[in-house]
Amino acid sequence: MRLKIAMICSIFLFMATKVNSYVGITWGRQQSQQLVPSVVVDLLLQNKIPALRLMTSGYDIIEVFSATNISISITLGNQFVWQAHRKDLAYEWVNDRIKDPINKGVNIVEVTVGSEPFSNTFLKEAKSDNMASVLRLMRETLDEVGLGYVKTTTGHGIDVLKVTKFPSEADFRDDIKGPMLDSLDQFNKTGAPFVLYMFPIYFVKEVLNYTMEFAFLDNKSGFKIQDGNFTYTNAVELMIDSLAWALKKAGYPNIKIVIGQIGWPTDGYPHANVKNAERFHKGFLKFLASNKGTPLRPGPIDAFLHSLSDENQFRTMFGAFQRHWGIYESNGNPKYKIDFSLQDRDEYPTQAKGIVKMPNRWCKFNGDRSNMNLVNKNYDLACKEADCTRLEKGGSCDGLSFESKISYAFNAYFQKYKQKVETCDFDGLGEIVATNPTVKDCEFPIEILAFQDQVELNGMVLRI
Structure with missing residues (x-):
């Protein structure tokens, strides 16, 4: 009898401590007219999205997240690394951008120092050789001001790897091994994750040159990659395990991998459309919900979908699709069905409320x-x-x-x-x-009232 009770207690204890995957979302703000931050907060709460990855420090809007309990990751962008490259500057940045908002109730849990600083594709012109030293300085500063629980990491694209056909052959590029190993040592000591930015549509077409079906979790082509005892039927698992192999070869097999950005554009690229974006996210979220993980890294995976809304001022040097990652249009209208709760419900996410559109002109x-x-x-x-x-x-x-x-x-x-x-x-x-000139599926949009201006919304005056 005692044995049976002990077994039952053990089962309940296991169930109580079981860790599941979670899904957050990114928010970039390179739009001519930005969504009002309070509207974004409402979207996250209504859709039960627990975590937000801000692609900036968000210093001008961060306080709106006070008391929401939404986990916030902020970014110290490559172009602003100089603001924290000395101890006095790091203290100033941490106090202004992290400590002060936290004292006001904002749940900042992570600082991403740099965005793809070792990139040789999308952000190669922003390559930074001192990112590892700034990362260390930020860690020391956070510890000294009593914010040791705030993680410090760096976001990297898959191009930090020498990618081959088989994940087991992947390794970090030779030209970045020094600073990369320095960064990994810091991640390992502090328990910070390796944040991976991954875009299967681009990876499959431009890097692997495989059938586009391989980009989808529900690959219908039958195409697969056999790597020893592991079989890969989609690019998502292959990309994650390529990084996992590289980490293993570097001597850090247990560093957690978090997908910091993943998504599917809806325009400006072959196969970039609403139908494929909905299909990709449906398959990917079912994959997360299964908690099965990958062949090399079984178990839950945390991921941030990219992104909340389109950014019509994002650079297009690598293609028009860079402006069309949004799950929402820039005016707050959802583009397709997606269930952020990981329950695979066939429904559109919540419509943005409180949007003020310009006149029908x-x-x-x-x-x-x-x-x-x-x-x-x-x-x-x-x-x-x-x-x-x-x-x-x-x-x-x-x-x-x-x-x-x-x-x-x-x-x-x-x-x-x-x-x-x-x-x-x-x-x-x-x-x-005053007559809408929209033609078939090509909408002639009307912009929303800009956040950058003074606006009156629900009786409140908002200013930057």
Whole structure:
């Protein structure tokens, strides 16, 4: 009888201590009109998203997360590393950006020092050789001000590896091994995770050159990779285990891997559309919910979906898709069905509430082709300043007529500059209309009221 009671107690103890995967989300703010932070808080709470990875320090909006219990990871971007490269500067940054918000009730749990500092693809121009030393300095400073529980780590892309066909052959690139090993030593000593940014759509097409089906967790092609006793039917598990092998070879087999960014764009790239984005996330979230892990790393995996909303001012040097990672449109409308609770429910996430849209006005081309040099000049001007990525080859608005493409560009510029009448002039080629010029699946958007301006929302005046 005592043995049976002991066994039952052990079972309940195991159930109580069982750790499950969790899913958070990233939020980048490179938009012409940003979502009001209080609206973002509401979206996270309504969708029961427990964690947020801010791609900046969020110093101007961080206090809005006070008392929400949402776990926040903030980022010290590559371009701002100089702000903490000396002890006095590190103290100042920590006090302003971390300690002060925490004292006001913000649940900051992690600081990501740098974003892909060793990249040789997406962020190669921002490569930093002193990231490991700043990482160490930040750790020391946090400890000294009584914030030892706040983790310090760095976000890396899969390009830190010499990627091969088989995960077991993966290793860190030779040119970064020194600072990488220094960073890993710090992670190991402090219990910090290795934060991996991974984008299967790009990895499968540009790096592996495999069938795109391999990017999906529900791969229907039958294509697979056999690596010794391990079988890989999708890129997600293959990428995670490639990193796990590299960590093992570096002498740190037990460092936790957290997926800091993973997602699927909806425009501007082959196979980038709403249907595939919904399919990818559905399969990926089922994978997380199973807690099965990967062949080399079985068990729960923590991940941050990338990203909350589109960023129409993100750099496009590697493709138009860089602006279209959002699960939500920049106006707070969800693009597709996704269940953040990991229960595989077939439903759209919560609509953003409290969005204030600009008036139903659009700017369009008046059709005057008498001076095509002038038309082309103004088209180029509009697309240099505003987001025309959907017009690019393969984009959702690629099939528009000539006049509609000009109108789309004019309207993008007009909306970016808050519908000011003079921004629809274009040397007399533009006209403001109240009839929506949207064509089929190519929407001519109306911007939301900018967070950067003073706005009145629910009786409150918000300012940066």
